[in-house]
Amino acid sequence: MKRILVLFAHPALKKSKINKALRLAIEGMEQVTVHDLYAAYPEYLIDVEAEQALCEAHDIIVMQHPFYWYSTPALLKEWQDIVLEHGWAYGSTGKALHGKIFFQVLTAGGGEETYQTGGYNLFPVGELTSPLRSTANLCGMEWLPPFAVFGVHRGLPPDEVVHHAENYRRVLLALRDGHFDVEAAKGLEHMNVNLDAIIEG
Numbered sequence: 001m002k003r004i005l006v007l008f009a010h011p012a013l014k015k016s017k018i019n020k021a022l023r024l025a026i027e028g029m030e031q032v033t034v035h036d037l038y039a040a041y042p043e044y045l046i047d048v049e050a051e052q053a054l055c056e057a058h059d060i061i062v063m064q065h066p067f068y069w070y071s072t073p074a075l076l077k078e079w080q081d082i083v084l085e086h087g088w089a090y091g092s093t094g095k096a097l098h099g100k101i102f103f104q105v106l107t108a109g110g111g112e113e114t115y116q117t118g119g120y121n122l123f124p125v126g127e128l129t130s131p132l133r134s135t136a137n138l139c140g141m142e143w144l145p146p147f148a149v150f151g152v153h154r155g156l157p158p159d160e161v162v163h164h165a166e167n168y169r170r171v172l173l174a175l176r177d178g179h180f181d182v183e184a185a186k187g188l189e190h191m192n193v194n195l196d197a198i199i200e201g
């Protein structure tokens, strides 16, 4: 079984609907560590050594967060800035993350149709998440397209929330247990556009 680290970043969890529901669906899963960054570091004083040790102890690293200005919430950006050190994450001796799988679980206020070339948000989510794709690449990680939930602003009906939460759990189970077609997933704009194509069984 692969070990999965979920770096969870939401600065206003009490108000959260979708991230809270997604998180509930995967909490308590065997071999899955949910690490709430805003709870751990309310003053933004990240313990770099502890974070690096956590990463080293897992095979798959997931960043779960709401899309904020087409990017991550500030604490998760701070995490990238100080945890991904030269000589540890990248550079000639920086191989700590080599071979680990990386992907984002992101929730967006805008509908999927707004994330098209020339659309309301100008670019597809695949292009907007390219900085983290390049980061993963530089760190020798195996990048996967994001698990993306769109249209949160219009108010997702409860059955859609349940559907996304079940799919998230399904993705983590498949990755953990080796039933996930990594190569097939890489060709998708966001992985949950067609989970049946990438999850066996």
Ligand SMILES: Cc1cc2nc3c(=O)[nH]c(=O)nc-3n(C[C@H](O)[C@H](O)[C@H](O)COP(=O)(O)O)c2cc1C
Binding pocket: 010, 015, 016, 017, 018, 019, 020, 065, 066, 067, 068, 069, 070, 071, 107, 108, 109, 110, 111, 152
């Ligand atoms: C500071 C801030 C920036 C945001 N930026 C974006 C954005 O760039 N694109 C988008 O679709 N939604 C954006 N949103 C909406 C959030 O992504 C949305 O409210 C969130 O995904 C809802 O998740 P929750 O129910 O877990 O809080 C933003 C919200 C805030 C507060």
